[in-house]
Amino acid sequence: MTAGADHVHDVLVVGGGPSGSSCAYWLAEAGWDVALVEKEVFPRVKTCGDGLTPRSVRQIADMGIEGALAGAHRYTGLRAHAYGKVLDLPWPEHPSFPNYGYIITRHDLDAQVNKRAVKAGATVWQGTEAVEPILAATGASQTAGGAGPSGATSLLPSCVGAVVKDKATGTTREVRARYVVVADGANSRFGRALGTQRNRKQPMGMALRGYYTSPGHNQPFIESHLDIRDGEDNVVPGYGWVFPLGDGRVNVGVGLLSTDQRWKGVNTSTLMDHFVAWAPKEWELSPATCLGPPTGGKLPMGMAVGPRVGATTLVVGDAGGSINPFNGEGIAYGYETGRLAAASLGEALSGDGVEALLRYETRLEDAYGLYFRVARAFIRIISRPELMKLCVGTGMHSESLMSWILKIMANLLRPDETGPAEAAYRALALIARLAPEGA
Numbered sequence: 176m177t178a179g180a181d182h183v184h185d186v187l188v189v190g191g192g193p194s195g196s197s198c199a200y201w202l203a204e205a206g207w208d209v210a211l212v213e214k215e216v217f218p219r220v221k222t223c224g225d226g227l228t229p230r231s232v233r234q235i236a237d238m239g240i241e242g243a244l245a246g247a248h249r250y251t252g253l254r255a256h257a258y259g260k261v262l263d264l265p266w267p268e269h270p271s272f273p274n275y276g277y278i279i280t281r282h283d284l285d286a287q288v289n290k291r292a293v294k295a296g297a298t299v300w301q302g303t304e305a306v307e308p309i310l311a312a313t314g315a316s317q318t319a320g321g322a323g324p325s326g327a328t329s330l331l332p333s334c335v336g337a338v339v340k341d342k343a344t345g346t347t348r349e350v351r352a353r354y355v356v357v358a359d360g361a362n363s364r365f366g367r368a369l370g371t372q373r374n375r376k377q378p379m380g381m382a383l384r385g386y387y388t389s390p391g392h393n394q395p396f397i398e399s400h401l402d403i404r405d406g407e408d409n410v411v412p413g414y415g416w417v418f419p420l421g422d423g424r425v426n427v428g429v430g431l432l433s434t435d436q437r438w439k440g441v442n443t444s445t446l447m448d449h450f451v452a453w454a455p456k457e458w459e460l461s462p463a464t465c466l467g468p469p470t471g472g473k474l475p476m477g478m479a480v481g482p483r484v485g486a487t488t489l490v491v492g493d494a495g496g497s498i499n500p501f502n503g504e505g506i507a508y509g510y511e512t513g514r515l516a517a518a519s520l521g522e523a524l525s526g527d528g529v530e531a532l533l534r535y536e537t538r539l540e541d542a543y544g545l546y547f548r549v550a551r552a553f554i555r556i557i558s559r560p561e562l563m564k565l566c567v568g569t570g571m572h573s574e575s576l577m578s579w580i581l582k583i584m585a586n587l588l589r590p591d592e593t594g595p596a597e598a599a600y601r602a603l604a605l606i607a608r609l610a611p612e613g614a
């Protein structure tokens with residue numbers, strides 16, 4: 176769709192990654208006039224482990240494009256390594272999620288999902304950066320409503336568009352909309368300009384990944400190492416991975432949780448070097464098979480960024496800290512929060528206004544509230560090496576226990592299994608109280 180300079184869209188989405196493209200798709204599919212600006216031009220490289228779990232596959236299928244994954248590497252479960260033990264854990268059977276995932280580069284994946292939004296009717300301007308929010312004339316910061324990261328209740332100022340810059344020509348113009356969705360990723364400059372902040376008391380992830388050629392590129396399992404070590408052989412809270420891409424390459428990385436002071440000094444590059452040297456020899460990871468220097472990024476998690484709601488504004492995906500703290504997975508949560516935001520925006524546009532936007536927070540709490548609280552308790556535990564060894568070391572002795580842990584970590588419990596999840600939460604909370612933060 177083309178529109179004149181004074182056109183007011185129903186919704187402007189800033190960012191075309193998983194969260195922004197999903198939000199734009201669901202809005203366009205419902206018939207709303209949605210515009211999306213993406214500063215890069217698809218297909219574009221994005222630093223990631225490239226791992227799609229069954230939760231991501233479900234969202235991609237719901238958008239009608241699982242066929243676009245036909246050339247990607249399909250895998251059936253996780254091979255967990257820890258403390259000298261190895262367990263093969265297939266994805267569980269679940270009424271809502273498939274029992275397989277895919278490994279696909281974000282270069283290929285994100286372009287497909289964005290294309291889907293365009294096909295559904297979204298207007299997408301690529302190579303176009305939102306450089307500054309346009310606030311409503313009366314758009315002073317308001318109080319009451321969504322909870323900010325400090326727990327204080329506040330709303331974002333009313334945003335009614337953005338000044339956008341065409342990166343090829345350098346020209347700027349205004350794009351106006353009744354509602355604005357912030358989907359600009361972990362660094363979220365646009366979100367921060369509106370007033371979002373990360374709660375620094377909550378955990379944050381850092382991860383690094385690189386590509387290697389490997390004879391294991393076609394393995395049916397992804398591999399996680401749950402006891403990665405720093406230069407002094409201390410087990411650190413995080414994991415190393417080898418994800419086979421099926422095209423001759425594997426994606427290799429390390430993720431680290433910065434929870435308390437003791438892990439803040441760990442250098443992820445050194446951790447990566449150790450992991451590559453330490454990974455099972457059959458992957459043949461070495462400088463000779465390395466395809467380039469690793470790149471990394473931040474993983475804002477557990478809904479630690481807020482506020483996520485304003486009278487005309489919602490924040491989705493990494494910009495709102497929606498990554499799963501248990502496993503660092505963010506693609507599924509980007510798709511899901513984009514979709515939840517689209518549902519609230521549809522209600523707002525149908526007449527419910529700001530009340531509908533406030534329901535976005537309720538939707539997030541219903542979807543992730545308890546689960547992310549369990550995850551935060553879990554992180555406090557694994558930040559203490561002796562408790563980490565107790566939990567993971569014990570789990571590795573029992574395949575059925577580890578299968579449960581996998582289900583909890585990948586958020587794949589069946590609805591009838593929420594009882595055990597709550598019990599697990601209570602148990603974790605109890606242990607977490609014994610291991611207070613900063614202890």
Ligand SMILES: Cc1cc2nc3c(=O)[nH]c(=O)nc-3n(C[C@H](O)[C@H](O)[C@H](O)COP(=O)(O)OP(=O)(O)OC[C@H]3O[C@@H](n4cnc5c(N)ncnc54)[C@H](O)[C@@H]3O)c2cc1C
Pocket residue numbers: 189190191192193194195212213214215221222223224225226227228303304305306358359360361364365382383384428470471472473474491492493494498503504505506507509
């Ligand atoms: C090393 C690493 C490994 C990871 N591995 C996995 C994994 O295997 N599986 C998994 O599920 N998750 C993984 N994640 C997390 C995952 O990458 C993110 O959670 C996910 O990309 C979030 O999607 P998003 O749409 O919120 O943000 P992004 O994917 O970051 O998308 C934001 C988009 O907005 C654009 N943008 C930014 N600012 C502007 C602006 N001002 N104007 C216009 N456009 C803008 C960007 O170019 C980008 O395309 C990993 C993360 C890292 C760092």
